[in-house]
Amino acid sequence: MAKIELNRNPFIENALKSRYPQLAVFIVMLVGYIFAILAGLIGTPVGSHNFSIVFVWIAWWAVLILVAVPFFGRGWCAVCPIPLPGEWLQRGAMLAPPNKRPKWLNLRVPKMFRNIWLQNISFLLLALFSSVLLTTPNITSIVLAAMLFAAIGLSTIFERRAFCRYLCPVGGFIGLYSQTAPIELRIRDKQACVKCEGKPCYNGSEVGYGCPWDVFPGGLTKNTYCGLCMECIRTCPHDNIAVNLRPFSADLAKPTTRMDEAFKSFIMLGSAMIYAGVLLGPWGMLKDAAYNVGSNSWFVYAGVFLAIIFGVLPGLFSLGIYQRQNNIAFKQRFASLSTALIPLGMMFWVAFSLSFVLTNASYILTALSDPLGLGWNLFSTANTAWQPMLTSILAPAQTLALVGGLIWSARTAQKAANESWTSSMPVIVYCFLLTSVMLWLLL
Amino acid sequence: MSPRFLLLLFVMAGLVVAFAPLPVQSVTPQERTIDIDARQYTYSPSELQVNKGDTVTIKLISTDVVHGLYVDGYDVSIEANPGQTATLTFTADKAGSFRFRCNVTCGAMHPFMIGKLTVGTNNWLYRSIGLATLAIFGTVISIKQKA
Numbered sequence: 407m408a409k410i411e412l413n414r415n416p417f418i419e420n421a422l423k424s425r426y427p428q429l430a431v432f433i434v435m436l437v438g439y440i441f442a443i444l445a446g447l448i449g450t451p452v453g454s455h456n457f458s459i460v461f462v463w464i465a466w467w468a469v470l471i472l473v474a475v476p477f478f479g480r481g482w483c484a485v486c487p488i489p490l491p492g493e494w495l496q497r498g499a500m501l502a503p504p505n506k507r508p509k510w511l512n513l514r515v516p517k518m519f520r521n522i523w524l525q526n527i528s529f530l531l532l533a534l535f536s537s538v539l540l541t542t543p544n545i546t547s548i549v550l551a552a553m554l555f556a557a558i559g560l561s562t563i564f565e566r567r568a569f570c571r572y573l574c575p576v577g578g579f580i581g582l583y584s585q586t587a588p589i590e591l592r593i594r595d596k597q598a599c600v601k602c603e604g605k606p607c608y609n610g611s612e613v614g615y616g617c618p619w620d621v622f623p624g625g626l627t628k629n630t631y632c633g634l635c636m637e638c639i640r641t642c643p644h645d646n647i648a649v650n651l652r653p654f655s656a657d658l659a660k661p662t663t664r665m666d667e668a669f670k671s672f673i674m675l676g677s678a679m680i681y682a683g684v685l686l687g688p689w690g691m692l693k694d695a696a697y698n699v700g701s702n703s704w705f706v707y708a709g710v711f712l713a714i715i716f717g718v719l720p721g722l723f724s725l726g727i728y729q730r731q732n733n734i735a736f737k738q739r740f741a742s743l744s745t746a747l748i749p750l751g752m753m754f755w756v757a758f759s760l761s762f763v764l765t766n767a768s769y770i771l772t773a774l775s776d777p778l779g780l781g782w783n784l785f786s787t788a789n790t791a792w793q794p795m796l797t798s799i800l801a802p803a804q805t806l807a808l809v810g811g812l813i814w815s816a817r818t819a820q821k822a823a824n825e826s827w828t829s830s831m832p833v834i835v836y837c838f839l840l841t842s843v844m845l846w847l848l849l
Numbered sequence: 850m851s852p853r854f855l856l857l858l859f860v861m862a863g864l865v866v867a868f869a870p871l872p873v874q875s876v877t878p879q880e881r882t883i884d885i886d887a888r889q890y891t892y893s894p895s896e897l898q899v900n901k902g903d904t905v906t907i908k909l910i911s912t913d914v915v916h917g918l919y920v921d922g923y924d925v926s927i928e929a930n931p932g933q934t935a936t937l938t939f940t941a942d943k944a945g946s947f948r949f950r951c952n953v954t955c956g957a958m959h960p961f962m963i964g965k966l967t968v969g970t971n972n973w974l975y976r977s978i979g980l981a982t983l984a985i986f987g988t989v990i991s992i993k994q995k996a
């Protein structure tokens with residue numbers, strides 16, 4: 407299937423090149439984000455009636471995992487409000503570059519942190535507290551505010567978007583799964599980049615900033631670290647940047663070689679399964695343990711959680727792919743074959759989220775009219791009764807997502823296995839076993 | 850075999866696995882009464898098993914705050930005040946596995962106060978695992994063909 411350059415269309419090209427449409431969305435998002443923080447702090451402590459919980463963990467989450475990531479990759483990052491205040495401060499401007507440069511430290515992030523291990527850790531930290539985070543408005547507020555301030559702080563110390571690249575707990579998995587999306591930003595012509603003087607897409611110019619994500623667009627081969635901020639469309643003097651519609655999961659044809667990315671796959675796969683069991687399962691003991699942070703049972707829960715993610719899942723995987731005679735180093739094979747888990751992991755999240763979101767979507771109407779749970783009725787939807795949606799198609803939809811993910815992963819495994827001269831069968835069997843467990847947990 | 854024909858074959862097999870009617874084991878319907886304790890944020894027992902056609906009476910007793918019990922797929926519900934018993938009777942005429950959940954906001958973990966009711970056998974689970982197996986075979990065969 408050929409690629410289609412979306413920004414050949416002058417309307418799309420201009421909408422992306424101009425800073426105003428994006429700024430308009432940014433402002434709406436930022437207002438919503440700050441409102442969510444305030445609502446969590448001053449509104450009702452009842453999660454299912456507070457804007458912060460309902461709009462972050464039901465509405466935003468649904469859009470993110472069911473639409474934005476699968477179809478637009480890092481599309482969310484293109485409009486995300488979290489890094490904005492820091493970025494504006496760092497630049498000393500909200501729009502085009504001003505004449506004088508503001509004097510922040512502008513340091514380079516130390517080499518040892520230039521990977522996604524910190525994102526793996528920040529995601530896991532939130533995941534271990536997720537039962538409280540997902541249900542308690544003021545905790546959600548604190549986490550949202552902490553992300554905002556961490557992004558501001560890092561913007562004043564380091565150059566570009568250090569928070570997005572190395573710390574954001576959400577950005578890590580969006581990047582991982584964005585490889586499956588049918589959208590990409592790439593250069594049109596390699597030769598143009600070779601000849602290009604000054605490389606303004608990376609170094610910036612008077613018309614725009616150097617890539618905020620510390621990526622050289624000319625070298626892009628996968629979506630993971632391009633935040634789709636569209637800055638390079640504005641800076642490239644040779645009109646060499648294309649936003650392409652492409653086949654799904656095109657990036658996965660080139661398997662990863664990095665351990666931090668490989669473990670991201672296991673973290674996401676494992677967390678989806680654990681959530682499915684703990685949050686949606688019928689086992690009260692697990693819920694108690696997950697919710698009572700700090701209690702003995704919570705420590706056991708946290709230990710088991712980490713053991714599954716860092717021990718059981720990668721351990722079984724390693725056993726499957728272990729071979730005595732293979733010149734390709736084990737680590738490299740491990741990383742490469744873990745690429746196959748990316749589509750499956752994303753579909754695990756889709757299947758899990760479908761249940762959670764469809765069951766609780768009616769809270770969105772309630773919270774819209776009464777965002778703080780104070781008895782308002784702004785749009786006369788405050789008294790909408792709780793009612794699960796589309797219950798009859800939930801189970802078939804989950805099966806479709808999981809079986810579809812399994813096929814997708816099996817095909818990806820085949821490609822990755824070819825690259826490292828090994829058989830894809832162990833990985834396919836591994837994916838099948840995990841899918842069966844997930845089906846059992848959800849159905 | 851041409852890949853298209855193979856794909857068609859597997860899609861057909863998939864439809865059979867997903868939708869083919871199964872022989873119904875006829876069990877004489879019974880009346881069942883089940884006592885369920887509800888507390889923040891769990892039911893006990895939280896996993897129920899009945900046969901298709903049974904008349905199920907749930908006696909819900911809440912031991913702390915007001916809780917509800919709503920059965921997905923059946924769309925029936927009750928509410929129980931602390932210390933009082935609420936009774937819900939319905940005919941389990943749909944086979945499969947259904948979540949039941951609290952439908953009265955009862956605290957933080959309320960949205961996850963969930964139990965599971967299985968009526969007859971949870972065929973959809975077995976069908977789904979069947980579909981997954983079929984999917985794997987299909988993929989492996991198509992890979993082998995290309996190789």
Ligand code: SF4
Binds near residue numbers: 482483488569570576
């Ligand atoms: S990485 Fe995180 S903070 Fe940065 S744009 Fe994406 S979601 Fe927002």
Ligand code: SF4
Binds near residue numbers: 606
């Ligand atoms: S500015 Fe344009 S042509 Fe120059 S290196 Fe960047 S993408 Fe290539």
Ligand code: SF4
Binds near residue numbers: 616622623634639
């Ligand atoms: S400047 Fe270009 S390459 Fe860099 S993040 Fe933005 S869109 Fe991606």
Ligand SMILES: [Cu+2]
Binds near residue numbers: 956
């Ligand atoms: Cu409840």
